[in-house]
Amino acid sequence: MTTTLPYSQLFTFTEAVFRGMGCPDDDATLATETLLSADLRGIDSHGVARLAGYVRLWEAGRINATPRVGVTYETPSTAVVDGDGGLGLVVGPKAMRVALDKARQVGSGWVSVKNSNHFGIAGYHAMQALAHDMIGLAMTNASPLVAPTYSLERLLGTNPIAVAVPAGQQPDFVLDMATTTAANGKLEVAQRKHLPIPDGWAQDATGVGSTDANAVKNGGALLPLGGATGSHKGYGLGAVVDIFSAVLSGANYGPWVPPFVAFLQPSENPVGQGLGHFFGAMRVDAFRPADEFKAHMDNWITTFRGARAVDGQHVLIPGDPERETAARRLLDGIPLLEPVLKDLEAVGARFGVKV
Numbered sequence: 590m591t592t593t594l595p596y597s598q599l600f601t602f603t604e605a606v607f608r609g610m611g612c613p614d615d616d617a618t619l620a621t622e623t624l625l626s627a628d629l630r631g632i633d634s635h636g637v638a639r640l641a642g643y644v645r646l647w648e649a650g651r652i653n654a655t656p657r658v659g660v661t662y663e664t665p666s667t668a669v670v671d672g673d674g675g676l677g678l679v680v681g682p683k684a685m686r687v688a689l690d691k692a693r694q695v696g697s698g699w700v701s702v703k704n705s706n707h708f709g710i711a712g713y714h715a716m717q718a719l720a721h722d723m724i725g726l727a728m729t730n731a732s733p734l735v736a737p738t739y740s741l742e743r744l745l746g747t748n749p750i751a752v753a754v755p756a757g758q759q760p761d762f763v764l765d766m767a768t769t770t771a772a773n774g775k776l777e778v779a780q781r782k783h784l785p786i787p788d789g790w791a792q793d794a795t796g797v798g799s800t801d802a803n804a805v806k807n808g809g810a811l812l813p814l815g816g817a818t819g820s821h822k823g824y825g826l827g828a829v830v831d832i833f834s835a836v837l838s839g840a841n842y843g844p845w846v847p848p849f850v851a852f853l854q855p856s857e858n859p860v861g862q863g864l865g866h867f868f869g870a871m872r873v874d875a876f877r878p879a880d881e882f883k884a885h886m887d888n889w890i891t892t893f894r895g896a897r898a899v900d901g902q903h904v905l906i907p908g909d910p911e912r913e914t915a916a917r918r919l920l921d922g923i924p925l926l927e928p929v930l931k932d933l934e935a936v937g938a939r940f941g942v943k944v
Contacts (some may be wrong), residue, residue: 592914592930593922599637600625602937602944609940611654612648612676620678626713631914632765634774635710637925641932642674643707643716644939645851652676652706652850660685665695669838670702674863677708677729681866685727687712688870692723696875702861707849710749711910712765718753718870719761722879725753726869728833730841730850733771735827736810738820741796743810744843747772749828753908755873757903759890763908768827769811776802776921781928789816798926833867840865861913 594606600621607617628636646652656675660668668687672680686703691698708714711727718725754762769788778870779786779802786802793799794808807813833841840861847855847864873879873881896904923935933944 590927592923592927593923595922596625596919598723598944599923602933602942603637603640605652605942606644606651606936606940607676609942610644610652612679613655616654619682623678623682623713625700625923627710629915629918630710630712630911631918632710632712632774632911633924633926633929634778636923637933638774638777638929639707641936642849642851643678644936645725646706646849646850649851651851651855651861653849656680656889658685666691666697667699668701672695672705672863674704676708677866680705680797681708681727681729681868682713682717682718684725684866685725685868685870688868689718689721692718692870692875693721693870696897697871698869699840700829700868701833703835703838703840703861706847706864707865708866709726710765711749712753712763712908714760714866714868715751715753715765716763718883719755722873723871724755724869724871725751727751727848727866728830729836729866730846730864731846732773732850733846734805734811735769735813736792736796737828738813740754741794741810742844745813745824745827745831746846747811748827748834750826750830754886755879755883756886756890757880759887760906760912761908762886762890762906763911765911766814766871766908768814768823768830770809770814770816770823773805773811778926781789781926812813815932830867831865835861837867838920839866856930857920 604617604621606619618882627846656673661671662669670684684700688698688700700900714727715725731744735745747769749767785800791804792809793804813820817867831842841859845856845860873882890906938944
């Protein structure tokens with residue numbers, strides 16, 4: 590069963606919860622916008638379904654509701670940002686602003702972040718560049734749930750990569766993908782629906798492929814993008830994200846990345862501070878006139894979208910499904926599974942707020 594709530598209603602509720610955690614008004618609003626961007630775009634696993642998880646981390650003392658986010662090292666085009674243990678939903682956008690500011694000044698900006706937490710969907714952060722005629726890049730490491738190729742150990746996170754590219758008359762190009770076959774949130778959705786997962790998503794504790802949505806919970810692991818014959822590619826991409834986000838910034842990497850769930854404790858011997866992100870912004874006019882570039886992006890998009898397709902299908906551009914979902918959900922509301930709604934009601938009771 591699902592219950593559909595208007596975006597505005599969910600926004601008011603979520604914002605009140607973040608305020609209840611002690612977030613300043615501006616941060617509560619920013620965190621809410623960041624989080625609900627996932628629900629709007631149809632990535633339900635990363636939206637309000639995770640709100641209770643953030644609250645539990647805050648209750649466990651692992652999220653700082655009033656962080657002093659700041660630059661600890663920089664050059665004209667690069668910076669390291671310390672998130673001071675804050676919500677990644679707040680730290681991420683503030684770090685992306687640093688990248689955008691540097692790009693305005695010198696053509697491109699690159700920011701690696703330490704001491705943060707889960708930052709929602711990567712696509713939201715990359716898309717902040719679009720309004721400025723810039724190309725945006727966002728990535729983050731995550732809780733170690735992924736077994737590298739041939740491994741029984743979980744050493745990497747789902748480690749998503751997002752790239753947003755502005756177009757002219759056509760909708761913008763927005764790639765937002767995990768470096769695993771599927772994000773862990775999709776397993777959580779399957780668990781709530783009591784459904785099996787497709788082959789290639791996960792392996793059990795012995796390294797055998799599994800369709801059990803609880804395989805990772807029971808000691809198994811998520812699998813890198815690429816499947817049985819190409820998982821080394823997803824492993825390599827996930828490794829790059831881990832290095833850019835954490836080895837470069839001074840955050841925890843690999844198996845030391847702190848878990849999102851509050852009932853699991855962070856490593857007693859961390860190699861860095863918190864979770865890590867990486868952001869990039871490139872001014873299009875640092876390469877060619879922006880209008881000229883966007884006209885050619887329009888041509889690129891229409892060429893690919895107009896490609897001859899197999900029967901019953903059509904070629905999509907990265908970002909098409911999410912854009913269409915966002916337009917529909919802004920009008921019709923956001924569907925919530927019954928377990929998610931119950932979680933939100935419990936969170937609301939904790940802060941005296943009704944969903």
